[in-house]
Amino acid sequence: MPRARTPSPDPGGDLLDTDRSALRPLAERMRPCTIEEMVGQRRLVSPGSALRQSIETGAVHSMVLWGPPGCGKTTLALLLARYADADFRSVSAVLSGLPEVRQVLAEAGHRFAEGRRTVLFVDEVHRFNKAQQDAFLPHIERGTIVFVGATTENPSFELNSALLSRCRVHVMEAVSAEDIQSALQRALEDSERGLGGRGLRIADEQLLLIASAADGDVRRGLTLLEIAAELVGEGGTITTDVLDQVLADRTRRFDKGGEQFYDQISALHKSVRSSNPDAALYWLARMLDGGCDPVYLARRLTRMAVEDIGLADPRALQMSIDAWDTYERLGSPEGELALAQVVLYLASTAKSNAAYVAFKAARRDVAEYGTQEVPMHLRNAPTKLMKQLGYSKGYQYDHDSEGGVALDQTGFPDAMGERTYYQPVERGLELKLKEKLDGLRAARAGRRRPARGGKEPG
Structure with a gap:
């Protein structure tokens, strides 16, 4: 097995410049300098x-890092270079x-x-168009660069197949609250890069509260901790009251129109389909x-009412339209309750995609x-001419037929x-419809039974 290498102190040029360190945000100062300092991504860099062996031996390859914000994509690229x-x-x-x-x-x-090699880190690579992505191809092939692209979007949809074929895709996950708490604790103890020299006090419960509020984003967690530290000053205690100010009006990760957006609407739709109202x-x-x-x-x-409930419960469609109309009239937040009610009803009622399947077949x-x-x-x-041509000839008026249906x-x-x-x-309701239609x-x-030797159509 190739021997692990000692990381270069600073491939980026001035990342460890002590004169400028104090001007950098805490999240930047605490960026891991070794693979052991990385939190989360146990599957990927355990x-x-x-990948861990590749990094430690310096035998790095071009890659695409796909994961949510703050999961360590930039850090991993820096460690590759180091x-x-x-x-x-x-x-x-x-x-x-x-x-x-x-x-x-x-x-x-x-x-x-x-x-000398160059690790080229391309942040938000999915925002480059095809021509811009193609510009990297010959340089990756020649080995001029070790390409590291970072994206929060599904590479299968957002990146050229030519670029993907030259890179390995590594999937990174949101960092757990426990791992973020470890990163926050290290920042509190590090007197060189972190907050270790300020004499700050914070209980484990409050530290976990910050880690949970970070919502899988280590950078956000460190930023929240830094804001809390500035509020209490040196030697201060970060209390629940302080955190109420720091964590007010925080939002969870959600990218309108992005991968997370489509994952979540898929989860909503499939939960309704699975009759799981909760x-x-x-x-x-x-x-x-x-x-x-x-x-x-x-x-x-x-759409769910039409596609997944259908005629098993025709009320679902009208209720969905009524909820839509209610929201249009009331707006947020009152109108959102109407959406919540219809979600519960759609998930709880009988399901059928029979109409959906039938329409596709037709x-x-x-x-x-x-x-x-x-x-x-x-x-x-x-018109008389049309009657002479045979239009409507042989038509049986169903209401005049036995049972109200002309079966012939x-x-x-x-x-x-x-x-x-x-x-x-x-x-x-489709149970009743089925009984009638089967008859x-x-x-x-x-x-329609054919005559002897004949053939039944359809």
């Missing part, structure tokens, strides 16, 4: 893991354009010619708490059979024969 004794350069896809990227790549090329209510509350547009949620709930037949002529007996005959006539084009799309489930379909099939 002792003996492939252990590999490589130069560290970073660009932001939010702030940098193609000219700046080309300049950084050109500088990396000069260093490569001199026998889970459904939780995800509704999460999305509202994160700032999701309640009108969007009202539209999605209406559309498939429309595409397959093309433009079929309407059977003559189903055509309207408002088909409703489909002749080339198709009878089709069966709708299969009601044995739940809710009618059986009766129709009996009337």
